[in-house]
Amino acid sequence: MTKKTLLLFIFLSYSLASLAQKRGSLENTVITSEKGEIRVQTGENGELKINVEPKDITKFKAAGLVRYGDFGAKGDGETDDIDAIAATHAFANLHGLRVKADDKARYYIGGKERTAVIRTDTDFGKAAFMIDDTEVQNRNASVFTVSSGLQSFKLEKITSLKRNQEKIEAPLPGPCLITVTNANVKQYIRYGLNQNNGSSQTDIFVVDKNGNVDMKAPIIWDFDQITDITALPIDEKELRITGGRFTTIANKAESKYTYYSRNISIRRSHVLVEGLEHRITGEGDHGAPYGGFITIGDCANVTVKNTILTGHKTYSTIGAANKPVTMGTYDLSANRAINVSFVNCTQTNDINDNTYWGILGSNFCKNMLYDRCVLSRFDAHQGVANATIRNSTLGHMGINAIGSGLLLIENSTIRGRSIVNLRSDYGSTWQGEVIIRNCVLVPAGGKPTSPALISGSYSGQHDFGYTCYMPERITIENLRIDDSKHPENYKGPAIFTNFNPEMRDDSYKEKFPYVKTKEVILRNVTTASGKPLRTSDNLYMFKDVQVK
Template sequence: MMKFKLLLFFFLCSVILANGQNEDPLEKVMITSQEGKTEVRTNEQGELLVNVSPEDVRKFKAHAAVRYSDFGAKGDGITDDIDAIAAAHAFANQHDLPVKADEGAIYYIGGKERTAVIRTDTDFGTAVFFIDDTKVENRNASVFMVSSSQEAFELDGISKLKRNQEKIDTSLPGPCLVTVNNSNVNHYIRYGLNQDNGSPQTDIFVVDKNGNVDMDAPIIWDFEEITEITALPIDEDTLTIRGGRFTTIANQAESKYNYHSRNLAISRSHVVVDGLEHRIMGEGEHGAPYRGFISISDCAYVTVKNTILTGHKTYRTIGSAGKPVSMGSYDLSVGRALNVSFINCSQTNDINDRTYWGILGSNYCKNLLYDNCSFSRFDAHKGVANATIRNSTLGHMGINAIGSGTLTVENTTVRGRSFINLRSDYGSTWQGEFIIRDCVFVPEDGRTASAALISGSYSGQHDFGYTCYMPEQIIVEDLHIDDSNHPEDYQGPAIFTDFNSQMTDESYEEKYPYVRSEKVILRNVTTESGKDLKISDNPYMFEDVEVVTE
């Protein structure tokens, strides 16, 4: 049986020439250049020992590239090649050489805890990689890690920050990615079947060497106190990863929230992934969820294009509230990242097949883009500041988001339950504006349904850790709603679903008041049913919203 290759690890293999060694807490690599043959082996501690003969050093430099076979990879689909792959990248990182997979190779990667660290351009080409997750030593260890050689450092003298602050009082060696935390304030206190106590207040933004904040991705929170603030210098040259035909042999673990991160993790800024394919085989009756085969975090300016991914089978477990829940499992994951784009991407399975989970999960991001994508969903869990979806098709899970700034959807077809769902588990909050333009909405993928553009739920009785907002302004222009398959008592599509069925008059009191929309502008909104839009099935809740039809 042909097996699988790939993935990486959230800690780095560091390399020093000659007899040097740089230790990482979880991974160690030693490269030497001694007479004799080039070989890769491990010691009793599992450390990777790589010797490259002086003759081969000269040869690899003359070829201006490193291949996996240079370090002993068999590429036969049977031999576990992860040590050879990791060694090739370690040597390439040391000498700033690109890496190329061998054409026609089939690389098998077993469950050993080993991460290949990528710091140079890599061309996987048409090589096939089987990654076998049936017996994994460390489910949190990535197979491949695209990392920076830069190191983060603490910033001193900054004790407070303000939302939309334009400058921080510091001097830096160059453009940096700044991450700030206040562990004494909790945000995103989740409500519902996966309830939790929230996460420490955090933000991430880019500054130049003089401390000027890039206002395209502004500071979004007031920090009255800062418990940690760090700066990571941004790699300004672009690292490119091309090709690769990856297949994950799915884990057979118990269906619990034991997320697997056997993936291609990216934690370096200015990275392009072009032409990668990822498929999944061997999913059975149970399995643990995945964090994302392409996992992007703590970086900026990353583009994934011309890439084919696969939705994971949905498994169920018992959530934190003691009741059954469906577990989110992702092929794309983005966390604490800015300016991340997915261009001309799709998935192998039907975007409307409900047996597969939505393909993207994201947290703490800014400026996310889908352009010419066909995916089962877009999702922002713990907030996104500014997002754009254009020229795309979204399947059964549609557009799910909370956050701030502007959410723009253009020339896109949405086939979910609503056009945009404001996630109720995080307060159905969006502090900013929605722009919907030149789009088609097919509720429930054409199943019998009552159409609603904006869905969500808010009782006003739960503290999410922040004030919750509805979009201040919603602009809908040139939208067609295909509501031809509707119930008999259908009164026409609603702008808003009933966010709180108990709030029907002024006697209802919100302990944590919801800041509702001010204005909805409708321009050329048409329906297949011929029925006009109404404000909501709960008109009282939205009676102060101004609706302008132009």
């Protein structure tokens, strides 16, 4: 080797090490390229120190992928492999390499606070992953985070926004996800056993490089003032995560609202999760709830496909109203996300077993889809703009939603107490339209009950932070109601439940008036009991609804 060549090699090695340390710091890692075997160590401050010599870097680049075993993972089901797993992904992220698990491996992941950051295609294959939550250092630390290498930035010059605004004026590097907040306005001021003071006014939308808003997911609020507005460039290349047989060994913590987030957290746009399985073991007579094994947030265009999930056991605690309350606990969650699709997803436990909580919770989302799913629940807490449920079966918790736009339910079987429950804790509000077609309702899973197609509750005495609406138009066509099992003196199914039993005449005054449905269009609605469909037990409240 000539002196000139040697100097060039030293320079390139030093540059590589410097670049690695700089980029790896985002993942709490330091990557070097000194001579010697591959080393993965923990530093004094908890950082992951990874060394890969140049000849191994060349070998991995030629292969186009790395494996967990390359970085010391044992896969024996006993040794904690989280450091090796995190190191593999950190190295793969730096060099743009795919990650592949060993199909025969059983990777044990203990309670150490360490998150593996995924930025490249990952094939978990048939490998088993045991996530032990019995002794966890930080319940809020995800096991895997799927993130973008792109950096968000503030949009300082935008001081207000209008509902359905079509364009923003801002210099953008390309398509971006915009998140906006007005902390001076509170909305979704929750009512009931889990009452709270609401959330800051929030919206999320997508713009192209010229600032044009994607009107399929429009701005839904007027922002007279903005306290924070952020743009995150959108990754245009799809990232794929495939396979994996995950098992959570459940926590045994006190039953209170200390949510566990030991999960796969997706924080990057354009992601496909396919063929994953998640099971749960070790649930006893108490435990803290889970925020979701697959959580999707602050991103757009995410699909979870051909995936098997598991509902969590329901535990109780004392809620904000100082009364006993069952705690929501989830295997799926989505928050501030756009274009989220669940396709051909099922769960391991019975969708009609009410000892397990409903499997999905969501907030501030737009354009959510269930297609060919068999799951215990669809749920939108703090609003969804546009949702579609098709070719699916919903279990004991049915469809719960508040929000706006179009709620479309087609070719599906619903086994909840109603077809749609408009959540009363957020004002039973849907500002838009509901279409139900080619569906079957099996009320309460076939237990004797007097069903209503649209359920909810609204007193008109609580300020939710927004005007509350019933769907302006409801279209129901080709619906079969299996009400063969019903109580004595059954009058037949109703379109609407009794939303306000106190509202019996003009003497009742709403402090916050409810905007009622204008029309209901019925085509070919049949019942197993032979009894006709009624408007409601509360004829006064719905006297102005036109039923066609």
